[in-house]
Amino acid sequence: MRVSVLGTGYLGATHAACLSAWGHEVVGVDTDPDRIETLASGRAPFREPGLDELLSAGVQSGRLSFHTRLDAAREADVHFVCVGTPQCRDGSAADLSALWHLLRALAPMLERPCVVVGRSTVPVGTARAVRELLQCSSPVGSQVQVAWNPEFLREGRAVADSLHPDRLVVGAEDNAAQACLREVYAQVVAAGVPYLVTDLATAELAKVAANTMLAARLSLVNLLGEVCEVADANVADLVTVLGHDARIGAQFLQPGLGFGGGCLPKDIRAFAARAEELGVGTELVGAVDTVNMRQRDRAVDKAIRLVDGDVTEARITVLGAAFKAGSDDVRDSPALDVAGRLHAHGANVTVHDPQALANAARAHPDLCYQPDLDGACRDADALLLLTDWDDYRALDPVALRQLVRSPRVLDGRLALDPAKWRAAGWTVAALGR
Numbered sequence: 079m080r081v082s083v084l085g086t087g088y089l090g091a092t093h094a095a096c097l098s099a100w101g102h103e104v105v106g107v108d109t110d111p112d113r114i115e116t117l118a119s120g121r122a123p124f125r126e127p128g129l130d131e132l133l134s135a136g137v138q139s140g141r142l143s144f145h146t147r148l149d150a151a152r153e154a155d156v157h158f159v160c161v162g163t164p165q166c167r168d169g170s171a172a173d174l175s176a177l178w179h180l181l182r183a184l185a186p187m188l189e190r191p192c193v194v195v196g197r198s199t200v201p202v203g204t205a206r207a208v209r210e211l212l213q214c215s216s217p218v219g220s221q222v223q224v225a226w227n228p229e230f231l232r233e234g235r236a237v238a239d240s241l242h243p244d245r246l247v248v249g250a251e252d253n254a255a256q257a258c259l260r261e262v263y264a265q266v267v268a269a270g271v272p273y274l275v276t277d278l279a280t281a282e283l284a285k286v287a288a289n290t291m292l293a294a295r296l297s298l299v300n301l302l303g304e305v306c307e308v309a310d311a312n313v314a315d316l317v318t319v320l321g322h323d324a325r326i327g328a329q330f331l332q333p334g335l336g337f338g339g340g341c342l343p344k345d346i347r348a349f350a351a352r353a354e355e356l357g358v359g360t361e362l363v364g365a366v367d368t369v370n371m372r373q374r375d376r377a378v379d380k381a382i383r384l385v386d387g388d389v390t391e392a393r394i395t396v397l398g399a400a401f402k403a404g405s406d407d408v409r410d411s412p413a414l415d416v417a418g419r420l421h422a423h424g425a426n427v428t429v430h431d432p433q434a435l436a437n438a439a440r441a442h443p444d445l446c447y448q449p450d451l452d453g454a455c456r457d458a459d460a461l462l463l464l465t466d467w468d469d470y471r472a473l474d475p476v477a478l479r480q481l482v483r484s485p486r487v488l489d490g491r492l493a494l495d496p497a498k499w500r501a502a503g504w505t506v507a508a509l510g511r
């Protein structure tokens with residue numbers, strides 16, 4: 079099929095590469111010329127395992143091309159809308175300006191019957207408004223169908239999640255749109271992946287519903303961690319016990335500094351904003367956000383206590399800048415937030431990360447960065463492990479003790495063995511323990 083992918087961020091670039099791997103003819107469009115140049119050369123503009131290989135295979139086969147002009151998408155039978163829907167600067171709702179801007183430009187170009195498929199995360203009710211706009215403004219009117227097909231990609235696993243998803247969700251209220259998406263995903267459906275057809279509104283909700291459930295789970299775990307601390311219980315053991323309950327399951331139960339990134343925080347806020355608009359009280363979602371942000375406050379307090387309150391004299395090394403291990407993304411990174419707050423308290427903060435330093439330096443040019451792990455730890459008064467990269471789990475407390483000025487560590491991700499570190503002479507603080 080001839081397919082266009084409009085917007086080539088994490089979602090769009092990965093989707094375009096996978097569509098071409100499934101044999102479709104794919105045109106990717108984005109307004110950012112640097113991004114398009116990189117993609118057109120068969121490389122990903124961000125770190126995503128397996129994506130470079132798919133992109134270069136697609137570009138070399140001639141099935142995948144990238145453009146800055148929307149006009150290049152004109153001939154497609156299916157258009158996937160993958161533009162960003164960030165949090166509004168002045169509130170918690172989703173900013174849909176990029177989406178409407180794109181659709182207003184696209185509508186007059188839709189001169190033949192086609193399906194426009196939303197993949198961006200949007201407030202429930204948007205898809206029906208999209209359908210109205212496109213059918214009113216396109217020369218072929220109601221021959222433009224609209225479907226919604228939310229993505230559930232995790233950064234760092236986006237290619238695997240696309241090629242082997244848990245489920246495919248297709249919101250389509252029209253047979254032609256349903257048939258078209260079945261054809262697009264024929265290979266995945268043939269592999270036995272559950273293919274769930276819903277109405278437009280349910281499909282729109284599917285993404286924020288999943289992220290709200292995940293976020294709620296993490297905040298509940300972190301609340302349990304707070305109780306464990308004061309009750310002298312062990313949250314790591316507690317979540318192991320919980321995880322053996324088949325109704326609860328063991329995934330997404332890792333306590334610590336809480337969630338960040340480009341999706342969970344903004345999705346739960348946008349979901350709450352939309353639910354409030356619809357007259358539904360969202361105290362529960364507000365509490366999830368509050369407990370999550372409180373972990374960052376707690377990490378800052380604990381770090382200050384770790385250096386005996388002497389924060390302006392302290393040299394603090396923050397291990398981790400990415401919002402999670404396996405990604406170079408620093409959007410709403412809990413680790414960088416804590417680093418920035420300690421810097422604002424007057425601490426001398428050095429940040430290390432195996433992958434995310436370039437992005438971190440762009441987002442927080444005020445902080446000091448050190449790409450060499452030993453160099454970052456040398457003469458530190460406290461280490462704060464805030465992103466759970468394997469490199470940090472593998473640290474040798476005996477060797478490291480020789481490098482630092484004071485052997486004090488805050489384990490913000492429960493990644494270290496406290497007995498081993500204490501035996502090597504370290505003072506060990508942790509979130510949840």
Ligand code: UDX
Pocket residue numbers: 229230231232233234289292296329330331332333334335336337338339340341342401402403
């Ligand atoms: C998330 C969803 O998982 C994905 O389905 C959706 O499409 C996009 O948003 P992602 O943002 O890549 O994916 O990150 P995810 O792996 O879900 O982690 C989110 C945050 O939760 C990270 O900051 C991570 O460190 C934190 N987390 C995750 C925990 O603190 N504990 C856990 O057990 C799992």
